[in-house]
Structure formats: structure tokens, C-alpha cells
Amino acid sequence: MMETQSHSTQPSSDPERKILIVDDEPGIVKLLVETLQQEGYSCFGCESGQEALRLIRAHGFDVVLCDVHMPGMSGLDLLRLVREKHSRVAFVMVTGEGDIRVGVQAMKEGADDYLLKPLNLEAVMISIKQVLERKKFADELDNYRLHLEEMIEQRTAQLRKAIGRIEQTYDETLQALAAALDLRDNETAGHSRRVMEYSLEIARVMGCKNEQLNALTRGALLHDIGKIGIPDDILRKPGPLTVQERAVMRMHVWRGYGLLNHLAFLADAAEIVLTHHEQFDGTGYPQGLIGVDIPLGARIFAVADTLDALTSDRPYRRATTFAAAREEIIRESGKQFDPAVVSAFLAIGEGTWAELRSRKGIVRALGIEREKFMLPIQFDAALRSLEASV
Ligand SMILES: [Fe+2]
Structure with missing residues (x-):
């Protein structure tokens, strides 16, 4: 696992956001980790689905960007396990060149976006930003719902007391x-x-x-x-x-x-x-x-x-x-x-x-x-x- 906290001189993204890169090609992992760190993200990388699961359990991530073709656990296998246990993690699937069908399948199984190889770094940044925006909105909605439920409980208790x-x-x-x-x-x-x-x-x-x-x-x-x-x-x-x-x-x-x-x-x-x-x-x-x-x-x-x-x-x-x-x-x-x-x-x-x-x-x-x-x-x-x- 390669991991370095972000120290970009001009961070353009929320440094609290943590991204995990999963790819069996170390060169791609290194490139993406460094690029995303330069953009101000806390970025980590690993080369297998098993290691990715361990890291997600241990640290929690906002986004997982994962290659679909990996020996052992595939990207789709990892996606299914992440959706079972870590539903709030955004997931971006990276598929082979022109392999749109796999990307569509990944979306059906709960991926938030997919990218085609060879990776275009600008497309990676846009995708990461978009899924983070959606995740932020979903988190706010969850918090609001939670707050609303608490508020309703409080009001109900007050109402019961008043009726009493x-x-x-x-x-x-x-x-x-x-x-x-x-x-x-x-x-x-x-x-x-x-x-x-x-x-x-x-x-x-x-x-x-x-x-x-x-x-x-x-x-x-x-x-x-x-x-x-x-x-x-x-x-x-x-x-x-x-x-x-x-x-x-x-x-x-x-x-x-x-x-x-x-x-x-x-x-x-x-x-x-x-x-x-x-x-x-x-x-x-x-x-x-x-x-x-x-x-x-x-x-x-x-x-x-x-x-x-x-x-x-x-x-x-x-x-x-x-x-x-x-x-x-x-x-x-x-x-x-x-x-x-x-x-x-x-x-x-x-x-x-x-x-x-x-x-x-x-x-x-x-x-x-x-x-x-x-x-x-x-x-x-x-x-x-x-x-x-x-
Ligand atoms: Fe009487």
C-alpha cells in the first residue's frame, strides 16, 4: 500500500475527503495517488481487492476508484462486497478500453460512475468531483432526515406532555x-x-x-x-x-x-x-x-x-x-x-x-x-x- 497525506500547496479539493485507488498495475496506482494528492485529496493506493477491503474497514473512504480486471477478486466482486457492508462509499469503476458494457453492469450493481482505459486524468478529476458532490448531498440528506426524526421525537414528547x-x-x-x-x-x-x-x-x-x-x-x-x-x-x-x-x-x-x-x-x-x-x-x-x-x-x-x-x-x-x-x-x-x-x-x-x-x-x-x-x-x-x- 502506498499512502501519503495530501500537502499540495494549492489544494483545490476538500482535504478531509479520502480516496482509495485499487489497481493491480503499481504504475497506475502511483500516478493516480500522486495526482490526486496534488489536487488536495487524502489519497491511498493498493493493488488487490482483498487489501482494498481491509483498508476500507480500517480507515473508511469517501471514494474507491477501482480497476475491473484484477487477479483474484475482480473489481465487480469488490463492488458487490463494498455495497453490502459500506453502502456510503462512492465507487468508480475503471474498465478496459471500449468496454462500456462492463461499465454499465457496474453501474447496475451500484457503482456511482465508470471510466474507460486508458485513463484521462482530467476525466478522473471530473468523475471524482462529481461523485463526491453527490455523496455530500446524500450525506446532508441523511443528516437532515436524522435531525428531522429527532426533532419529531422531541416534538411528540412535548406534545404528549402538554396533552397530559x-x-x-x-x-x-x-x-x-x-x-x-x-x-x-x-x-x-x-x-x-x-x-x-x-x-x-x-x-x-x-x-x-x-x-x-x-x-x-x-x-x-x-x-x-x-x-x-x-x-x-x-x-x-x-x-x-x-x-x-x-x-x-x-x-x-x-x-x-x-x-x-x-x-x-x-x-x-x-x-x-x-x-x-x-x-x-x-x-x-x-x-x-x-x-x-x-x-x-x-x-x-x-x-x-x-x-x-x-x-x-x-x-x-x-x-x-x-x-x-x-x-x-x-x-x-x-x-x-x-x-x-x-x-x-x-x-x-x-x-x-x-x-x-x-x-x-x-x-x-x-x-x-x-x-x-x-x-x-x-x-x-x-x-x-x-x-x-x-
Ligand atoms: Fe342522579
Whole structure:
């Protein structure tokens, strides 16, 4: 191998560019190496394909200029091996006098250019410059693509983060709203949070997916949002409601649905809000839906709602025990409640329900991404803040 770094007094080419000359005729190698060095290239030479492969592996080259006819490994053999392992190296094939077909074959197999013998040094320089230009452009394109991919990854990560923040803000807003609703209805302080916890526990046992859990979280929190439109003298009436008042009260499911269903992120929750008073046997309202025509979230919510209602104190009665609430839920299986949901409810131990009632159970109950389910703690903070302000 003959190799000399370029020290031309007037380099006309990029000295970082490395060229390898491969030819079994030492005189040609010497002539080309010296000529290219004078032009300012870092030029190396060798006399066989095997040696060329070793040099390419060891040093890396921008251009290989190779004679096609060599003993042992031919120029075409070398070209194929270079294309397999070193695809970014530009390759110029040198063929015999008038042997254009070999040149064309070399181009088909991945050569960037070909030259005919006897070599014209000016043609060699032009060819080298052209393939280097194309290689430079291809390298820049690769770098740009790489940069673009990195940029897209970064932007995607930023976008995900922003969406996460927006979703968190949505949920915090919903929790504050639910806390406000509970405060307006004196009987149900903390009710929305608890039914959300209970519903999610049952849903987890039933194998619900994250999307269903999200809809259930929001639907349970906002199930009675339609009561915003119910006058205080009906909503807070201490005695039994008249038929007319009951009809007004029942409108809260439609009002709630109307408030939420046009918001894309609450569309599924709106279905739960509309159907949360339906009963499995078709005796509920507003549509008298039967069985699985009632959305699963609403069937789950119904059990959770009854559990919390029975085990919470009311101004007119004390809370029942968990055992009594459990018996009541079993009695209503197939009537008010979906038996499959009741089975899931029964599969959960009393200790879990007690734990869910307290703050300790909040994260465990949700069973999906922990961050999202730190929210009920913020819910309590929102509740305390609202309580302090009234
Ligand atoms: Fe309701």
C-alpha cells in the first residue's frame, strides 16, 4: 500500500475527503495517488481487492476508484462486497478500453460512475468531483432526515406532555365541579369521590380497559351534574317529593347529558350520566333501558351508588352496615343491578371497601397509571377549599 497525506500547496479539493485507488498495475496506482494528492485529496493506493477491503474497514473512504480486471477478486466482486457492508462509499469503476458494457453492469450493481482505459486524468478529476458532490448531498440528506426524526421525537414528547397537562387540568376541573355539586346537595358530601372509587374498583375486577375507566371516572364524578338546573326548593326539600317535583328531579339526567355530550373528552361520560338511573330489569329512567342496553359504566355505577348511599349517614337516617348493604345489593341482583356487576362486587372483600372509603385506598383502587389517580387527593383539596369558602 502506498499512502501519503495530501500537502499540495494549492489544494483545490476538500482535504478531509479520502480516496482509495485499487489497481493491480503499481504504475497506475502511483500516478493516480500522486495526482490526486496534488489536487488536495487524502489519497491511498493498493493493488488487490482483498487489501482494498481491509483498508476500507480500517480507515473508511469517501471514494474507491477501482480497476475491473484484477487477479483474484475482480473489481465487480469488490463492488458487490463494498455495497453490502459500506453502502456510503462512492465507487468508480475503471474498465478496459471500449468496454462500456462492463461499465454499465457496474453501474447496475451500484457503482456511482465508470471510466474507460486508458485513463484521462482530467476525466478522473471530473468523475471524482462529481461523485463526491453527490455523496455530500446524500450525506446532508441523511443528516437532515436524522435531525428531522429527532426533532419529531422531541416534538411528540412535548406534545404528549402538554396533552397530559391538559387532561390533568380537565380532571382537576371536573373534581372541583363535582365537589361543588356535592356541597350543594347537603346529603352527599364526598359522595362523588366515593362512587368514583367504588365504580373503578368494580370495573377493574371486571377487566375494563383504560378508556372505559377514564369514562367511568368522569361519569361517576359528574353523574348528578344535571342537578345544577334543579331548583333548591325541590333539590333540598326535606319531605317526599310530589309527582310533579319528582318529574322535575328526573330531568337532571337529561340536563347533565346535554351539558356534557358535546364535549369530545366527556362524550362517553355523558352516556353514563344519562343512564345512571336505569335499572337492569327495565324499571329505571329516563328510557327504561333493559339489561346490556344500559352502558356497562352505568350498570357498574348503579351498584357503587347504592353501596355509598346505604353506608352513608343521611339527615333522616343512620348509615347501614356494610353487611346490610351487601345483602340489599344481592337482593337487587337481576332487578335493579346487573348480576355480572354484583358478582364482581361480591368478589371484593369488605376490607377493600373500607380502605376505598378512606384516602389510603385511592391509588390502589384504580389499578392503572398511578399519576392519573393521584387526582382524588387533589379532589379532597378542592373540597376543603370550597368548604372553607362557603
Ligand atoms: Fe342522579
